[in-house]
Amino acid sequence: QTVAVITPYLAQPGTQFYVEAFNARAAELGWDVSVVDTAGDVGAVISRIEDAVIQNVDAIVINVDPVQVGAGLAAAADAGIPVVGMDAGNDPLLAANVTSNGYAMAAETAVYVADRINGAGNVVMITFDPFPPVQVRGVVADAVFQNFPDINVIDRITPDVSDGGIADSRAKMEAILTANPAPGSIAAVWAAWDQPALGALQAIEAAGRENEGIVITGIDANPQAREAVAAGGNFEATVAQDFAGIGRTAADTVARLLAGEQILTQNVYVPTVLITAANAAE
Amino acid sequence: MTTLTLSDISRRYGAVQALQGVSLSLQSGEVHALMGENGAGKSTLIRILAGLERADSGAFHLDGAALPPLDCTSGLRFIHQELQIIPALSVAENMHIARPYPRRFGFVDWRALHRASARALARLGLSHIRPQQLMGDLGPGDQMLVRIAASLLESATQPWLYVMDEPTAALTGDEAARLFRVIRELVTQGAGVLYVSHRMGEVMELSQRVTILRDGRLIETTPIAKTDQAQIITAMTGRAMADLYPARAAAARTDTRLSVENLSSGRLQNASFTVARGEILGLAGLAGSGRGALLAALAGAACYTGNVTLDGSAPPRDATGAWRAGIAHVPPERRAEGLMLDQSITDNIALPHLNRLSRMGLRAHRRERALASDKGQAVRLKAASVQAPVASLSGGNQQKVLFARALAGNPRLLLLNEPTRGVDVAAKYDIYQIIRDLADSGTSVIIASSDLPELIGLCDRIAILREGHLTRVIANENLTEGGLLTHCYGHQGDAA
Amino acid sequence: MTSIFRRFASLLGMAAIVLFFWFNLPETFMTARNWLNISQQVSMLMVVAVAMTVVMAMNDFDLSVGAMASLAGVVAAMLFSQGWGIGAGIAAALAVGLLGGALNGFLIAGIGILPFVATLATMTIFSGAAMIVSGGSTIFGSAIPAEFGNFARGGIPLWEVDGRITRLPALTVVALIIAALLWLVLEQTSYGRRLYAIGGNAVAARLAGVRVAWLRASAFAFTGVGAAIAGLMYASRVASANPVQGDGLMLNAIAAVFLGMTLTQNGQPKILATIAGVFTLAVLENGLTQMRVDSYVSKVLVGVIIVLAVSLSAISRKRAARG
Amino acid sequence: MTSIFRRFASLLGMAAIVLFFWFNLPETFMTARNWLNISQQVSMLMVVAVAMTVVMAMNDFDLSVGAMASLAGVVAAMLFSQGWGIGAGIAAALAVGLLGGALNGFLIAGIGILPFVATLATMTIFSGAAMIVSGGSTIFGSAIPAEFGNFARGGIPLWEVDGRITRLPALTVVALIIAALLWLVLEQTSYGRRLYAIGGNAVAARLAGVRVAWLRASAFAFTGVGAAIAGLMYASRVASANPVQGDGLMLNAIAAVFLGMTLTQNGQPKILATIAGVFTLAVLENGLTQMRVDSYVSKVLVGVIIVLAVSLSAISRKRAARG
Numbered sequence A: 001q002t003v004a005v006i007t008p009y010l011a012q013p014g015t016q017f018y019v020e021a022f023n024a025r026a027a028e029l030g031w032d033v034s035v036v037d038t039a040g041d042v043g044a045v046i047s048r049i050e051d052a053v054i055q056n057v058d059a060i061v062i063n064v065d066p067v068q069v070g071a072g073l074a075a076a077a078d079a080g081i082p083v084v085g086m087d088a089g090n091d092p093l094l095a096a097n098v099t100s101n102g103y104a105m106a107a108e109t110a111v112y113v114a115d116r117i118n119g120a121g122n123v124v125m126i127t128f129d130p131f132p133p134v135q136v137r138g139v140v141a142d143a144v145f146q147n148f149p150d151i152n153v154i155d156r157i158t159p160d161v162s163d164g165g166i167a168d169s170r171a172k173m174e175a176i177l178t179a180n181p182a183p184g185s186i187a188a189v190w191a192a193w194d195q196p197a198l199g200a201l202q203a204i205e206a207a208g209r210e211n212e213g214i215v216i217t218g219i220d221a222n223p224q225a226r227e228a229v230a231a232g233g234n235f236e237a238t239v240a241q242d243f244a245g246i247g248r249t250a251a252d253t254v255a256r257l258l259a260g261e262q263i264l265t266q267n268v269y270v271p272t273v274l275i276t277a278a279n280a281a282e
Numbered sequence B: 001m002t003t004l005t006l007s008d009i010s011r012r013y014g015a016v017q018a019l020q021g022v023s024l025s026l027q028s029g030e031v032h033a034l035m036g037e038n039g040a041g042k043s044t045l046i047r048i049l050a051g052l053e054r055a056d057s058g059a060f061h062l063d064g065a066a067l068p069p070l071d072c073t074s075g076l077r078f079i080h081q082e083l084q085i086i087p088a089l090s091v092a093e094n095m096h097i098a099r100p101y102p103r104r105f106g107f108v109d110w111r112a113l114h115r116a117s118a119r120a121l122a123r124l125g126l127s128h129i130r131p132q133q134l135m136g137d138l139g140p141g142d143q144m145l146v147r148i149a150a151s152l153l154e155s156a157t158q159p160w161l162y163v164m165d166e167p168t169a170a171l172t173g174d175e176a177a178r179l180f181r182v183i184r185e186l187v188t189q190g191a192g193v194l195y196v197s198h199r200m201g202e203v204m205e206l207s208q209r210v211t212i213l214r215d216g217r218l219i220e221t222t223p224i225a226k227t228d229q230a231q232i233i234t235a236m237t238g239r240a241m242a243d244l245y246p247a248r249a250a251a252a253r254t255d256t257r258l259s260v261e262n263l264s265s266g267r268l269q270n271a272s273f274t275v276a277r278g279e280i281l282g283l284a285g286l287a288g289s290g291r292g293a294l295l296a297a298l299a300g301a302a303c304y305t306g307n308v309t310l311d312g313s314a315p316p317r318d319a320t321g322a323w324r325a326g327i328a329h330v331p332p333e334r335r336a337e338g339l340m341l342d343q344s345i346t347d348n349i350a351l352p353h354l355n356r357l358s359r360m361g362l363r364a365h366r367r368e369r370a371l372a373s374d375k376g377q378a379v380r381l382k383a384a385s386v387q388a389p390v391a392s393l394s395g396g397n398q399q400k401v402l403f404a405r406a407l408a409g410n411p412r413l414l415l416l417n418e419p420t421r422g423v424d425v426a427a428k429y430d431i432y433q434i435i436r437d438l439a440d441s442g443t444s445v446i447i448a449s450s451d452l453p454e455l456i457g458l459c460d461r462i463a464i465l466r467e468g469h470l471t472r473v474i475a476n477e478n479l480t481e482g483g484l485l486t487h488c489y490g491h492q493g494d495a496a
Numbered sequence C, D: 001m002t003s004i005f006r007r008f009a010s011l012l013g014m015a016a017i018v019l020f021f022w023f024n025l026p027e028t029f030m031t032a033r034n035w036l037n038i039s040q041q042v043s044m045l046m047v048v049a050v051a052m053t054v055v056m057a058m059n060d061f062d063l064s065v066g067a068m069a070s071l072a073g074v075v076a077a078m079l080f081s082q083g084w085g086i087g088a089g090i091a092a093a094l095a096v097g098l099l100g101g102a103l104n105g106f107l108i109a110g111i112g113i114l115p116f117v118a119t120l121a122t123m124t125i126f127s128g129a130a131m132i133v134s135g136g137s138t139i140f141g142s143a144i145p146a147e148f149g150n151f152a153r154g155g156i157p158l159w160e161v162d163g164r165i166t167r168l169p170a171l172t173v174v175a176l177i178i179a180a181l182l183w184l185v186l187e188q189t190s191y192g193r194r195l196y197a198i199g200g201n202a203v204a205a206r207l208a209g210v211r212v213a214w215l216r217a218s219a220f221a222f223t224g225v226g227a228a229i230a231g232l233m234y235a236s237r238v239a240s241a242n243p244v245q246g247d248g249l250m251l252n253a254i255a256a257v258f259l260g261m262t263l264t265q266n267g268q269p270k271i272l273a274t275i276a277g278v279f280t281l282a283v284l285e286n287g288l289t290q291m292r293v294d295s296y297v298s299k300v301l302v303g304v305i306i307v308l309a310v311s312l313s314a315i316s317r318k319r320a321a322r323g
């Protein structure tokens, strides 16, 4: 059986991991998998879905906001080919979406920040609204911080992610540090994913302000972030998404569909774990 | 009769006063020549007339009524000095750039376009040029003729004045003759012509009145009948000019410097000849006879077959090697093939000589500038400074930059293709003198020119090229223009 | 002759690509369905590329087309979400395209800024504006009227086999109409011919009395509208609008025009050639995906194949110049 | 005279930007620390931009620099992770830059493909190669030798206040050295002068004895190495290598060179002017972020300010041309 995995985000560490796990499971199941990366071009995902439909694959897996590729989903639906989302989003044309709970992850790190700074201080948020799974995290963190009258969000940055997310976040953070030179003037940096958290960490270390107790949190627990958290510096917490679990579960979900099963709840959540210095090494 | 009067026109570029209080009155029904040295302000005046540039001060009157500058252009047709073509478009489209294209249902009517263009081309006798042909595929002479033909296109309002800025600079004798025939025809039909040229002969022959500019000022406007060549030259240059051509060396030269056997390149086939040390060899021929091909081959700009030796050994076959071996050349198209217009005079002159001027690859700016001002002076270059961009120079002065570049290496062999195109009389005389001095010091010179008096005045021997063959080399004794032309056309040709 | 061979050389390259896929994908590649599919996939790029051809005819560039496509998409979507009708929203988006294009034209022809700099700056401006308008996120769902999204799914019925109707996709139709219009403008009107005159030699055109500034400005306005149309097509195709969704169109459009230029007589940008360029890029993507080549390897292959195709024409041009 | 005013006009624009931020951020903007910081942030872009200046002097472009920077970074990181030493890894990455640049040079000068097309194709190739080499993911952590990452954190100690040492960042030093070298090459050698001659009129340069093909090819090779150096600097700065991390450098580098060109006498690309262009872009980002301008709004502002700065010079140039 042939399955096409189509994503614009293969360069992202998270995507890498679940695609690998998906492939591993698919190999066990004896499938023939082709992985297509459109390198950030969401519109091209539609085209590649259409191409896969013409090839008459048995199933399609996407890792992109399904709302934006509706035309492709419709083509697949017309041809009766099931489409499964892997950390994608919701859409009636999607048979199922296997993902982590973004709302929950953001709540965990935002609350971690609020607790660590005792509900008071200036917080810098690094968010990215153009990508829906990340956008929801910002919404939740906003809500959490708003609920603390003494927490003040002094800046909400959208970094340029075309460089992988670290370098531009770092440059922006350096400017913010320069603009707030007094020790203690920044209490925490809440980042919606790990790359900007790492950029912020590098900026703080380069500015020689690692001893002010600025708390940084991220989401994803990618290995570089895990190392940083384990090192016990400013980067204190992140959330491990079970990327491998998402990939494996997505493959299993496809298998169930190919076996003719109906999936009842559209979202299939794979559990996550808050990572701090205590459990980072595991 | 229509009269356009320009009064008190001035124009300054930075430190250069290009025009200073010039007044002029142009009439239908006559050829009015505009003369002056390179940089005198002729083209500037024409650009102002065309509305391409604003005058700092001055007024225009058409038949006595004052006009805003741009309004007088409707009855005028312009041929500007620098050959302005669009190589990638067809001849017909080039002719119609500024005209409404013939249309049907709002869309271009290509057949009508081509027919109208063909009619205008026919008026100049250019039946060998097809309207559909690409402009870039034509030679420079033909390109200029097309531009002239464009001004002859029929239109609703018939023009009353044709303004031509050095139209013959790139033309050969017979091409020019066709133009003169049309000019006379236009004048007979009642139109006027404002005519700029550095060629004394054609001015004397064509025009009824002549206006002379010097350093941006009006010297005089006189009927041609009341003046002569010597007076015009004196008015232009401010000094009397004696002999136009330097005296030739008395003794015949014998030691061969360049020997060419069976050279074929492009349209040139199996040319054989020799040039002695210190000799000036002229190349005479009609357009497309192979003069350019011969010079390009020797300059290392084109591949060739055949045996060539320079001082006994084979010269390099690429341009870089040629310059290093002391073979300098002046290409025929100064803008396309010669100059970096936006760069300084120094940079343009020093370019082929950088190796010699620099030390271990590092540039010696001071020596470059010294070389440029030295050679610039030698050719009487008129420029604000040697650091000025070449684009700010008048056409003739741009040509002098190229000539200065070729001189700068004290070449063994100097290859010149139309070197005095657009150069004024006084400067031409200087250039001729320089060429002769170089020859006397041992340089061998080959010069192709469509200006036959120039060849006759300057060369020791003249090679005749016809349809790609070098038919003969004749000693320059008692040659006349007519005689030379007869050779160019072949024996049974018509020398008119 | 020479130019015929040169054009032939490049066409040969393109034909070789098609034949290669035909041979390797005998069942699916050379089918009406696949080609209709490709035609729909490229329709947005085609509109941007033909619009780009207009300014490139003048030897100019417009780097802002991608950002403008994104902006037009989010503007329309935003207005839809505020209750505007489809017609009004589309009209507003096109007006934004016209204004943005006119701004480019003004900066370039009026102020005299180099096209590259001016459109790089407006690219940033349009892109930032798209972010601001949309709040940085995707506008979708009930905000987008169903008819708007349905448009891209519809098409002109061609034939029916086994109850399945094959359609000429609506987006393909739009792209063809716009390409035809711009072909008429560039090739068959004096306006278009003057743009080529400017591209061939701007100084000559000015000396001859062509109103260079005015023509340049208007051509950029045209291109802005073209980009906006592409943005609307994109939004309709994805039934949503995202502030960066059109950005990738810019480099691809330029690539398509340049590829096309290897087909034309004097290396001029021409509408038909641009369309061939667009299809070359699209066919490569389509064929390589269908052959299930790894996407990274296929990226390298696309580059290599373009180099080879273009080399053919470059070498034959050199030959021609030499002999 | 005219050109002095023109250059003055553009410098005025740039000075106005600096003054504006100085005034609005009196405590933090005009500090040595902030400027050292900026110098470090721009160091990669500076290297790419000065390398780009070399080909732009010939009136050419290199669109592949960003992809080459990414490729060089992942090649070095990959080799490190396979146990290569730092020196060997860096040498290999530079060799990749040289080869890639030479490939560009060969396609452009040897085969005769337009620089835009050739480097667009190699951009795709290099980018795909970077994906293949890295498997598409970020290489980091223990794979990257600590000294490699530490290099970017180090610098030359300048002075000490309250026990805190202020350093001239190592990346800044590298960027300055490369800029100085390329300044020497372009402005003070016959080689550089010949590149400008090619840029002024390639046909005339060839007839005047310049070995155009050879010089063009070698200049592209230079630029490839420059891009590779920037990629290594980038990897050192983020202590990791990602197959797309350098991609954004390309457009910014071109923007910087063009911005710089508004400062020079005949609008020629010059190293010092490019550096001014690079700093203009960086100062805008830095100042606007410090002023806490919304990221989207600041994007629009960057575009607007560039337009204004460049307009000043364009308008004064027009004035000058008029008299």
Ligand SMILES: Nc1ncnc2c1ncn2[C@@H]1O[C@H](COP(=O)(O)OP(=O)(O)OP(=O)(O)O)[C@@H](O)[C@H]1O
Binding pocket: B013, B014, B016, B017, B018, B036, B037, B038, B039, B040, B041, B042, B043, B044, B045, B081, B382, B391, B392, B393, B394, B395, B396, B397, B422, B424
């Ligand atoms: N755009 C410009 N910028 C600066 N100086 C200029 C410009 N155009 C013309 N000049 C100067 O104005 C003077 C007159 O130039 P113009 O071209 O009118 O001379 P001309 O009489 O036509 O000479 P030629 O016989 O060589 O064509 C020259 O000194 C020239 O250098």
Ligand SMILES: Nc1ncnc2c1ncn2[C@@H]1O[C@H](COP(=O)(O)OP(=O)(O)OP(=O)(O)O)[C@@H](O)[C@H]1O
Binding pocket: B139, B266, B267, B285, B286, B287, B288, B289, B290, B291, B292, B293, B294, B295, B296, B299, B301, B302, B329, B330, B331, B332, B333, B337, B415, B416, B417, D207
């Ligand atoms: N001195 C030179 N240096 C470099 N290139 C030259 C030189 N002379 C001529 N050329 C070039 O050589 C080519 C052939 O010359 P051209 O077109 O004049 O043909 P031709 O048959 O030689 O005609 P003619 O006899 O009228 O010169 C042209 O491209 C021309 O520009």
Ligand SMILES: O[C@@H]1[C@@H](O)[C@@H](O)CO[C@H]1O
Binding pocket: A009, A012, A013, A014, A015, A087, A133, A134, A192, A193, A194, A219, A220
């Ligand atoms: O969920 C992850 C995010 O955390 C971010 O890393 C980008 O890729 C997505 O798949």
Ligand SMILES: [Mg+2]
Binding pocket: B042, B043, B044, B081, B165, B394, B395, B396
């Ligand atoms: Mg003149």
Ligand SMILES: [Mg+2]
Binding pocket: B288, B291, B292, B332
């Ligand atoms: Mg000739």
